[in-house]
Amino acid sequence: MRTLVLNAGYEPLAIVSFKRALVLVMNDKATVIERVEGDPVWGSHGVYDRPAVIILSRYVRIPSSRRVPVTRRGVLRRDNHRCGYCGKAASTIDHVMPRSRGGADSWENLVACCLRCNNIKSDRTPQEMRWELRFAPRPPHGSAWTVRGTERGDPRWEPYLALAA
Template sequence: MHTLVLNAGYEPLAVVTFKRALALVMNEKARVLQIDTGHPVWATSGVWDRPSVILLTRYVRIPRGRMVPVSRRGVLRRDEHRCAYCGKSASTIDHVLPRSRGGRDTWENLVACCLRCNNTKSDRTPAEMGWQLRFTPYVPREGGWQLRSTERVLPEWGEFLEPAA
């Protein structure tokens, strides 16, 4: 069970264990905004609801320009595990401009790819293959991407992770 931590300005900051969240609440460093009703925490000193979302009482400065690090897991998540070439289920990643030709490990050069397309493409560019990308690779910037320690975002966090309009 995990808890979404919001900064005092309501921007997503991190995902922590419910134990850490309870400690922050009990030490009055955060307050509970949303609880997980189905799983109370039992202790010798009492029973508490597990927090699903907490809000810090003091603002924590976040360095500007905090980039989301490139990772295989991140690329697959960004592309929703769909091949950028054929649209089938993807389990690997591919360099649009191959590394053998100077392609780098960047968000804009990596895409999710099925094993078949990855092997067929080899060290060629999509243009050489006569292929087109189904979308333009991008650096993720939405609120959920800035969260540390999470791969899966819980549905009840949705309203807190919506990008500000």
């Protein structure tokens, strides 16, 4: 069981175990705003509801440079598992500017790609192939990318994640 942690300004911060969330609540560092009904936790000092969403009592400053690391899985997820060239189902990623020509492993240079397009394109640029990308690749944004674990989220988290998007 996991719990969404919100900053004092209702900004999603992290996903933690319900035990960690309960410790924050018991130490008056957070308040429960959404509960899991029907399955309380019995402690030596009382009964506690299992928290689904908690909000911190004090604002925690987060660095503005919270960048999402580039991964194969992340590129496929950003592009909805669709090829950046033909739009079919993608299972690989492609460097728009090939690595052999100085292309970087960056959000702006990687796109999801189907096996067919990846093999045909090979070590060439889309301009050399006379191909066009279906979209301009860019870094992902929003709480679904900065807060790990929200893609397999609890329905009770939705209103709080929607505020941050």
